[in-house]
Amino acid sequence: MHSDQAEVKKSVRSYMTVFVMLMVFTVLTVAASRFHLAVPVAITLALVIAAMKGSMVASVFMHLSHEKRAIYGALLLTIVFFLVLLFIPVLSMMDHIGTPK
Amino acid sequence: MIIPYTVEARPDTGLHNGKLGIWLFLASEVMLFGALFSSYILLRVGAPEWPHHELSVKLGAINTIILISSSVTMVMAWASLKMNDFKKHRLYLLATFALSAFFLVNKYFEYSEHLSKGEGPWHSTFFAIYFTMTGLHGLHILGGMVVMAYFLGPGAGLWKKNPEQFTNRIEITGLYWHFVDLVWIFLFPVLYLL
Amino acid sequence: MDKAATIGAMAPGHAHEHEHEELGFWRTYVFSQDHKVIGIQYTITGLLFLLFGFTLMMIMRWQLAYPMRPIPFVGNWFGAANAPGGVMLPEFYNQLGAMHGTIMVFLGVVPLAVGGFGNFVMPLQIGAPDMAFPKLNMMSYWVYFIGGVAMLTGFVMPGGAAQSGWTSYPPLSDIATTGQTVWLIGMIFLITSSLLGSINFIVTIVQLRAKGLTFMRLPFFVWAQFVTSFLLLLAFPPLEAAGVLQLMDRLAGTSFFLPSGLVVSGRPLLVSGGGSPLLWQHLFWFLAHPEVYVLILPAMGIVAEVIANNTRKPLWGYRAMVYSVAFLGFMSFIVWAHHMFMTGMGTTMAAFFQTTTMIISIPSVVILTALLLSLWGASIRFTTPMLFALAFLPMFGIGGLTGLPLGLAPSDIHLHDTYYVIGHFHYVVAPGTIFALFAGVYYWFPKATGRKMNETLGAIHFWGSFICINFVFMPMFIQGLGGMNRRMYDGGAQYIHNAGLLKWNIVIGFGAWGLGLFQIPFIINFFSSIKGGKRVGDNPWDATTLEWSAPSPPGHGNFLTEPIVYRGPYEYSVPGADKDFTPQFEPDKEKPGQSGVGRGGQN
Ligand code: HEM
Ligand SMILES: [Cu+2]
Numbered sequence: 068m069h070s071d072q073a074e075v076k077k078s079v080r081s082y083m084t085v086f087v088m089l090m091v092f093t094v095l096t097v098a099a100s101r102f103h104l105a106v107p108v109a110i111t112l113a114l115v116i117a118a119m120k121g122s123m124v125a126s127v128f129m130h131l132s133h134e135k136r137a138i139y140g141a142l143l144l145t146i147v148f149f150l151v152l153l154f155i156p157v158l159s160m161m162d163h164i165g166t167p168k
Numbered sequence: 169m170i171i172p173y174t175v176e177a178r179p180d181t182g183l184h185n186g187k188l189g190i191w192l193f194l195a196s197e198v199m200l201f202g203a204l205f206s207s208y209i210l211l212r213v214g215a216p217e218w219p220h221h222e223l224s225v226k227l228g229a230i231n232t233i234i235l236i237s238s239s240v241t242m243v244m245a246w247a248s249l250k251m252n253d254f255k256k257h258r259l260y261l262l263a264t265f266a267l268s269a270f271f272l273v274n275k276y277f278e279y280s281e282h283l284s285k286g287e288g289p290w291h292s293t294f295f296a297i298y299f300t301m302t303g304l305h306g307l308h309i310l311g312g313m314v315v316m317a318y319f320l321g322p323g324a325g326l327w328k329k330n331p332e333q334f335t336n337r338i339e340i341t342g343l344y345w346h347f348v349d350l351v352w353i354f355l356f357p358v359l360y361l362l
Numbered sequence: 363m364d365k366a367a368t369i370g371a372m373a374p375g376h377a378h379e380h381e382h383e384e385l386g387f388w389r390t391y392v393f394s395q396d397h398k399v400i401g402i403q404y405t406i407t408g409l410l411f412l413l414f415g416f417t418l419m420m421i422m423r424w425q426l427a428y429p430m431r432p433i434p435f436v437g438n439w440f441g442a443a444n445a446p447g448g449v450m451l452p453e454f455y456n457q458l459g460a461m462h463g464t465i466m467v468f469l470g471v472v473p474l475a476v477g478g479f480g481n482f483v484m485p486l487q488i489g490a491p492d493m494a495f496p497k498l499n500m501m502s503y504w505v506y507f508i509g510g511v512a513m514l515t516g517f518v519m520p521g522g523a524a525q526s527g528w529t530s531y532p533p534l535s536d537i538a539t540t541g542q543t544v545w546l547i548g549m550i551f552l553i554t555s556s557l558l559g560s561i562n563f564i565v566t567i568v569q570l571r572a573k574g575l576t577f578m579r580l581p582f583f584v585w586a587q588f589v590t591s592f593l594l595l596l597a598f599p600p601l602e603a604a605g606v607l608q609l610m611d612r613l614a615g616t617s618f619f620l621p622s623g624l625v626v627s628g629r630p631l632l633v634s635g636g637g638s639p640l641l642w643q644h645l646f647w648f649l650a651h652p653e654v655y656v657l658i659l660p661a662m663g664i665v666a667e668v669i670a671n672n673t674r675k676p677l678w679g680y681r682a683m684v685y686s687v688a689f690l691g692f693m694s695f696i697v698w699a700h701h702m703f704m705t706g707m708g709t710t711m712a713a714f715f716q717t718t719t720m721i722i723s724i725p726s727v728v729i730l731t732a733l734l735l736s737l738w739g740a741s742i743r744f745t746t747p748m749l750f751a752l753a754f755l756p757m758f759g760i761g762g763l764t765g766l767p768l769g770l771a772p773s774d775i776h777l778h779d780t781y782y783v784i785g786h787f788h789y790v791v792a793p794g795t796i797f798a799l800f801a802g803v804y805y806w807f808p809k810a811t812g813r814k815m816n817e818t819l820g821a822i823h824f825w826g827s828f829i830c831i832n833f834v835f836m837p838m839f840i841q842g843l844g845g846m847n848r849r850m851y852d853g854g855a856q857y858i859h860n861a862g863l864l865k866w867n868i869v870i871g872f873g874a875w876g877l878g879l880f881q882i883p884f885i886i887n888f889f890s891s892i893k894g895g896k897r898v899g900d901n902p903w904d905a906t907t908l909e910w911s912a913p914s915p916p917g918h919g920n921f922l923t924e925p926i927v928y929r930g931p932y933e934y935s936v937p938g939a940d941k942d943f944t945p946q947f948e949p950d951k952e953k954p955g956q957s958g959v960g961r962g963g964q965n
Contacts, residue, residue, distance in 0.1 A: 072250070072251050072252075075247050075250040075251055076251070078247065079244070079247050082240060082243050082244065082247070083240075085240075086236065086237075086240045089236045090233065090236065093229060093232050093233060093236065096356075096357055096361065097225060097229050097361070100225070100357075100361040100362075106362075109361075109362060110362055113357035113358075113361050113362055114357065116357070117353055117354050117356075117357050117358075120353045121350050121353050121354065124239060124346050124349060124350050124353065125346075125350065128239055128240075128242075128243045128342070128346045128349075129342075129343055129346045129347070135181060135182040135183050136181075136182075137181050137183060137188060137568055138183070138187075138188065138191045141191060141192060141195055141564075142191070142195060144195075144592070144596070144692075145195040145198050145199065145596060146198075148199065148596050148597075148695050149198050149199060149202045151695060151696055152199065152202045152203060152206050152600060152648060153202060153205060153206045153209065154206075154209075155644075155696075155699070155711075156206055156210050156640075156641065156644040156645075157206070157209050157210045157213050158711065159644070159699055159702075159707055159708075159711040160210055160213065160214060160638070160640060161213070162707070162708030162709075162710045162711045163706050163707070163708050164706045164707070164708055165706050169491050169492065169918055169919035170491070171491060171492060171493075171494060171496070171570070172491075172569070172570060173494075173569050173570070174494075178569050181568060181569060183568075183569065184569075185494045185495070185565050185569050188564070188565045188568060188569065189494070189495065189561050189562075189565045192560075192561045192564055192565065192595060193557075193561055195595060195596065196557050196560075196561075196595050196596065196598070196599045197599070199596050199597075199599035199600055200599035200600070200602055200603055201603075202599075202600070203599060203600035203602075203603035203604065203645055203648075204603050206600075206644075206645075207603070207607065207618065207641055207645070210638060210641050210644075211618070211636070211637065211638060211641070214636075214638055215636055288614070288615070289610060289614045289615065289616045290614060290615030290616060290617075290633070290634060291634060292634050292636070293616075293617065293618075293634065293636040293637065296610065296614075296616035296617065296618060296634075297618075299610075299614070299616075300606065300607065300610055300616070300618075304606065
């Protein structure tokens with residue numbers, strides 16, 4: 068927040084680096100999908116790339132790499148519940164008595 | 169009466185109200201899209217088969233590039249304000265606005281292509297989830313465009329009166345915008361590639 | 363160069379401009395941005411919705427007590443489509459049931475507990491001039507209002523209002539009449555309103571606390587609102603998503619919740635299929651279990667304030683209560699599937715959810731025990747708010763304890779969807795939460811109006827309600843244990859095992875109508891006291907928290923001087939003090955220089 072102009076200039080450079088990286092990763096993920104990898108491998112690869120892109124956007128563009136404690140706290144809580152929401156329903160669907168589905 | 173910490177940061181938390189507010193809003197958005205991704209996983213795991221390559225990877229990839237670029241112009245619109253260059257800020261903000269419009273135009277062609285083939289949301293679980301997720305995401309883009317239009321138009325006057333508050337507002341708009349970009353970064357592989 | 367400095371210098375000038383602005387009628391009372399006015403708007407709207415929802419139930423109770431007999435007084439208001447000859451049709455019963463549940467939970471209790479009390483009391487208790495985002499606050503109220511009205515329009519839709527229960531389970535809800543669509547649209551408005559509200563609450567509590575008010579010096583009520591806001595913020599969006607999916611199913615022909623091969627009235631349903639009804643249940647209960655804590659936590663907060671004030675003692679175990687409420691909030695996100703033991707859940711997942719459910723009852727018990735122990739050795743002032751707060755303790759106790767057998771799959775398999783469940787949650791919400799809300803109305807009424815409510819009418823209201831409400835809900839445990847199903851419009855008369863249980867419906871009916879009668883003294887008291895109640899000063903209850911340092915009623919901006927906090931929230935009967943309460947806003951007498959700002963909370 069209180070960064071003076073020199074510091075802003077420095078972050079502009081990192082924005083550009085991230086921009087290039089995001090483009091490269093986009094090309095990579097599209098290219099990987101052309102290879103007809105086995106489905107589990109393809110899914111893992113695509114999600115890993117997406118996660119890397121996402122964390123770059125979050126940490127650099129959204130300045131999460133140096134944020135205040137209150138925000139980290141709120142986001143940590145959110146991530147925990149997000150993971151619960153993402154996986155527990157499907158886990159309980161797979162652990163099922165009788166015919167699944 | 170004046171509400172404290174609308175512009176300057178509260179010393180012990182280091183935050184101004186808007187900053188905390190937008191992050192909380194984004195937290196709720198994470199849960200909103202989280203529920204949709206969860207539905208996607210559950211339905212896909214439960215499906216006997218899942219269609220592949222139903223969508224045009226080319227259009228999807230172009231839109232990815234557009235959104236990533238718009239994120240960069242957005243963050244530059246904020247950085248320009250930090251460097252006291254209002255003219256440049258307006259240029260970057262305008263560019264962001266234009267890129268988001270491109271995104272929606274692209275999406276429009278994509279939608280109408282599928283609809284003309286009869287592949288509407290009623291067609292299959294895949295198209296149901298595709299239209300719902302990208303539709304909701306598209307609404308978020310539209311919302312962002314309304315905010316940007318406001319800051320290009322009537323909202324811009326604040327820069328003269330209270331530059332720090334204006335910069336804060338652009339930062340907040342940016343945070344929202346990067347989040348919309350981030351959602352797309354996951355939507356693209358999930359819907360187009362896998 | 364130094365931008366921040368110039369801004370800082372500008373800000374106070376701004377304040378003066380706004381201070382003397384005169385607002386017209388509309389912006390003072392209708393589209394107000396003042397948290398107190400918005401709080402009162404929420405309170406009155408919430409109370410009206412509670413009355414309306416309760417009326418629906420009184421009508422249903424006639425049908426259950428005297429099946430197929432014309433409803434007295436109001437029977438022929440409903441038209442031939444709903445009640446030909448005044449006799450209720452099953453479809454109409456279902457509409458009333460679904461709308462009763464929805465209205466009570468989403469339009470009554472939550473707006474009252476969070477929108478009403480939270481809005482009015484919380485900023486005052488933390489010494490803030492208003493909410494962090496006043497405009498957003500106004501929007502929350504009006505979005506809620508629109509959502510409520512949208513939902514009520516269901517009654518005039520073809521086919522009537524939503525009739526798939528407050529849980530709206532598909533596939534039934536997917537193929538239900540138009541009323542379900544407006545139910546969903548109404549829900550989306552309500553959820554949006556809650557989200558705006560919860561962001562506002564959290565930011566206000568984190569950012570606008572007065573000088574010296576550390577987290578461990580917050581009144582318990584503020585803590586309860588804080589945790590509640592997080593529940594609303596993070597649990598509601600999945601239901602919003604689910605609502606969108608169900609709307610897609612109903613309007614765009616998708617099959618998110620429709621499995622393949624569904625046959626309706628003998629005809630196969632022409633949809634793509636492939637959906638999962640259980641998906642809805644997961645998303646719904648992901649919200650709806652935290653939601654039950656949204657219903658109870660603010661109530662606990664109110665009870666804590668009233669008990670501390672009327673026992674003239676510090677709360678017993680304030681710190682333990684704070685940790686418990688935070689833990690409770692966290693755990694409430696991972697117990698939801700205890701509502702789904704009967705959906706064919708396997709033993710592994712069932713074990714997980716049984717364990718978390720048992721764990722979550724621990725902090726509830728800690729809070730209840732702390733409140734009970736607070737009474738120990740106190741010379742209690744039996745004011746009307748205290749009567750309601752005291753009744754809350756055993757009533758919530760019954761509700762909570764009857765939840766345990768429901769949280770264990772082996773017993774829940776027998777009890778699920780019986781009147782036992784209805785008894786369980788009503789004990790928590792009705793003589794629990796709603797009694798606490800009444801306590802809050804009586805307790806803070808003087809702050810909002812400058813006048814007290816009448817104590818005699820208050821006592822009549824309390825004792826009448828307390829006795830009647832137990833006649834309503836206690837028999838439900840008997841019926842439920844006997845196997846009587848919920849949601850049957852004739853009480854399930856065709857089943858032999860119900861034969862001996864139906865007579866209780868008459869008892870319950872009279873309990874419910876009696877309960878209705880005993881709300882009349884409250885309504886009279888509420889309105890007559892606004893103008894005619896006994897005038898009181900700023901601190902009529904001799905209380906310690908910050909809201910009592912503001913004028914009654916507080917003006918725009920709340921406090922006459924900037925409030926500073928010197929101590930924890932419940933310093934009652936401090937040894938050596940000159941009176942039996944030492945408010946948070948009173949500086950230390952001995953060492954005036956040492957303000958205590960920044961010192962830790964109380965022990
Ligand atoms: C203290 C520990 C509690 C436990 C262990 C518990 C457990 C349960 C369980 C397992 C069910 C599902 C029963 C079934 O459908 O078969 C249930 C239903 C319910 N509980 Fe609780 N509960 C507790 C507290 C609360 C509280 C504090 C509230 C509200 C303020 C509440 C409100 C409800 C509601 C509304 C339902 C019924 C939902 C429906 O099916 O319509 N419970 N409870
Ligand atoms: Cu539950």
